[in-house]
Amino acid sequence: MLPAPAAAGAIGMAETTTAPAPDERLVHVGPLTRILTRPDIGALLGAIAIFFVFSYFARSVDWLTDPGIAAGWTDQAAQFGIVAVPVALLMIGGEFDLSAGAMVGSSGLLLGYLTVFRDLNIWPAIAIVILFGLAVGFLNGIVVVWTKLPSFIVTLATFFVLQGVNAALTLNLTGTTAIQEIDKASGFDAARTIFATEITKYDFKVKVLWWIGLTMVGAWLLAKSRFGNWIYSAGGDPIAARNIGVPVARTKIALFMMTSGTAALMGIITALELRSIQAKEGIGNEFIYIICAVVGGCLLTGGYGSVIGTFFGAAMLGMVQLGIIYAEWDSNWTYTFQGAILFAAVLLNTVIRSRAQRAR
Amino acid sequence: MSTNGHLLEAESIAKYYGNIVALKDISTHVNAGEVTCILGDNGAGKSSFIKILSGVHRPDGGRLLVDGEAVQFNSPRDARAKGIATVYQDLAMVPLMSVWRNFFLGAEPRKGFGPLGWLDAATAKRICREELHEMGIDIRDPDQPVGTLSGGERQSVAIARAVYFGARVLILDEPTSALGVKQAGVVLKYTLQARDRGVAVIFITHNPHHAYPVGDRFLILNRGRSVGMFDKSQIDLEELVRQMAGGRELAELQHELAVLRADAS
Numbered sequence: 001m002l003p004a005p006a007a008a009g010a011i012g013m014a015e016t017t018t019a020p021a022p023d024e025r026l027v028h029v030g031p032l033t034r035i036l037t038r039p040d041i042g043a044l045l046g047a048i049a050i051f052f053v054f055s056y057f058a059r060s061v062d063w064l065t066d067p068g069i070a071a072g073w074t075d076q077a078a079q080f081g082i083v084a085v086p087v088a089l090l091m092i093g094g095e096f097d098l099s100a101g102a103m104v105g106s107s108g109l110l111l112g113y114l115t116v117f118r119d120l121n122i123w124p125a126i127a128i129v130i131l132f133g134l135a136v137g138f139l140n141g142i143v144v145v146w147t148k149l150p151s152f153i154v155t156l157a158t159f160f161v162l163q164g165v166n167a168a169l170t171l172n173l174t175g176t177t178a179i180q181e182i183d184k185a186s187g188f189d190a191a192r193t194i195f196a197t198e199i200t201k202y203d204f205k206v207k208v209l210w211w212i213g214l215t216m217v218g219a220w221l222l223a224k225s226r227f228g229n230w231i232y233s234a235g236g237d238p239i240a241a242r243n244i245g246v247p248v249a250r251t252k253i254a255l256f257m258m259t260s261g262t263a264a265l266m267g268i269i270t271a272l273e274l275r276s277i278q279a280k281e282g283i284g285n286e287f288i289y290i291i292c293a294v295v296g297g298c299l300l301t302g303g304y305g306s307v308i309g310t311f312f313g314a315a316m317l318g319m320v321q322l323g324i325i326y327a328e329w330d331s332n333w334t335y336t337f338q339g340a341i342l343f344a345a346v347l348l349n350t351v352i353r354s355r356a357q358r359a360r
Numbered sequence: 361m362s363t364n365g366h367l368l369e370a371e372s373i374a375k376y377y378g379n380i381v382a383l384k385d386i387s388t389h390v391n392a393g394e395v396t397c398i399l400g401d402n403g404a405g406k407s408s409f410i411k412i413l414s415g416v417h418r419p420d421g422g423r424l425l426v427d428g429e430a431v432q433f434n435s436p437r438d439a440r441a442k443g444i445a446t447v448y449q450d451l452a453m454v455p456l457m458s459v460w461r462n463f464f465l466g467a468e469p470r471k472g473f474g475p476l477g478w479l480d481a482a483t484a485k486r487i488c489r490e491e492l493h494e495m496g497i498d499i500r501d502p503d504q505p506v507g508t509l510s511g512g513e514r515q516s517v518a519i520a521r522a523v524y525f526g527a528r529v530l531i532l533d534e535p536t537s538a539l540g541v542k543q544a545g546v547v548l549k550y551t552l553q554a555r556d557r558g559v560a561v562i563f564i565t566h567n568p569h570h571a572y573p574v575g576d577r578f579l580i581l582n583r584g585r586s587v588g589m590f591d592k593s594q595i596d597l598e599e600l601v602r603q604m605a606g607g608r609e610l611a612e613l614q615h616e617l618a619v620l621r622a623d624a625s
Contacts, residue, residue, distance in 0.1 A: 224478045226468040229461055236454035243452040245466035303456040 077318025133264025235302025
């Protein structure tokens with residue numbers, strides 16, 4: 001080994017083994033700042049705020065303490081929150097899925113078709129529907145990866161295709177806009193127990209447990225698995241990620257499959273719960289899922305976000321949906337509320353994120 | 361034939377793009393614990409040359425030898441398998457991700473088995489902090505997003521990462537070009553740290569003032585040709601600058617400027 005050239009000493013070779021002196025540019029980061037810089041904190045604060053807003057406006061019912069009321073809004077929140085989990089992961093991975101809402105309808109209708117018109121037992125029908133969901137997600141993913149078209153466009157196309165298929169085939173099959181009497185399928189009651197019953201005397205839905213469970217799985221994946229690291233990198237800088245050896249294409253396809261697969265699960269839950277399924281089921285919810293994810297701290301550009309935050313985002317929208325009814329306002333105001341929440345959340349998250357980068 | 365076992369050797373490398381000669385008859389080598397600098401102005405062929413060394417392009421003439429044996433790289437992966445790691449200017453780092461997540465990106469340590477294996481974050485953070493500390497880089501908080509690091513720190517993390525994952529030859533592509541004076545100094549320091557850990561370093565730059573303090577050997581390129589290769593003992597900084605600017609051309613230019621100035625007065 002050659003001796004270090006004399007000139008190297010001048011640029012600081014000698015000081016490397018000494019204990020590192022604290023950098024004068026670093027400011028001590030207190031626990032409060034640390035908490036305030038988490039991506040999900042805005043959604044948590046927002047959910048608490050909305051809860052207290054309706055505890056005032058919906059005071060005609062016992063909003064604060066009646067578990068029956070909570071059962072109502074958690075039902076609604078789970079409706080959004082279950083699919084919002086993979087939608088958030090997909091957004092962190094840098095992609096959108098606008099077909100997730102229509103997929104809920106397609107899946108429920110397929111379950112209805114298989115059980116009512118093909119006399120299939122509910123369990124194989126459920127398996128087929130889940131496989132169908134994964135297949136649609138695979139298609140979305142492979143098209144996005146191969147064509148390099150924005151997923152916004154690709155899944156918008158899927159959305160419209162599915163919407164047309166749902167309406168046309170349902171009408172063709174039944175002469176109406178819904179498939180009824182799914183509860184006549186063999187095995188229906190057992191399946192309903194797992195996917196769509198009430199679990200307490202206050203009528204809390206089992207759906208809520210699915211919501212909480214999937215959120216935990218999603219949060220674990222993101223924070224604690226190798227796949228989570230790949231999700232972050234696929235959205236943050238796909239070229240850099242590919243250069244370093246991350247299978248970016250596979251990661252994205254897997255995310256699309258998870259999203260459509262979970263939408264299929266939601267379709268199954270809905271069909272079992274209502275014992276019938278409307279051709280229009282799920283349409284319009286694709287944006288609600290994205291609002292949940294954005295409120296939860298996910299960046300539209302990818303690479304950043306939180307599944308826990310998305311959970312609070314869904315809780316917030318669930319409370320709005322029910323709160324407006326209990327407050328005896330015209331339910332059309334729901335959309336206005338959702339829009340205002342989205343806007344406020346994006347502003348708040350931007351502030352928090354810029355703080356996060358200055359706080360260090 | 362020089363099979364005297366240099367770690368990495370390039371022999372009479374040529375590269376053509378259509379009828380354009382990008383490189384012709386370029387030879388150099390590097391050994392463990394040495395720094396070979398490749399100098400040249402814009403368009404001198406530096407990028408073409410490192411793309412050949414790192415397996416992105418294949419040479420149209422000449423050959424590469426690793427440990428004295430001829431090799432052929434069909435992809436950067438082949439080069440990496442031989443222990444040749446390239447730190448590009450874009451660094452292959454994701455700004456929004458934390459330092460430790462970036463450090464282990466694509467090679468995450470895991471606990472448990474199969475699909476249930478989880479990310480061993482504690483180990484990853486510990487190794488990341490240790491490795492960076494070993495290089496003399498004090499990252500206070502491995503959870504800090506890479507985007508909050510300075511350019512020099514980012515380069516240094518990329519170098520530390522390449523060294524940790526077993527690079528024997530480290531190719532640094534213009535690591536100091538976008539940096540301020542002090543930050544460039546920091547990167548040069550870590551380059552030497554890598555060298556002192558026994559890594560062979562190929563340092564590409566257009567700045568002789570950055571090359572001279574760290575280099576053991578200097579290959580100067582001009583318009584795709586080698587101007588010459590010098591050991592440090594053969595050349596001083598002033599001569600290096602002069603050679604790089606194209607010796608005679610610079611003298612002519614100075615002469616023309618002097619004439620112009622005389623005319624003006």
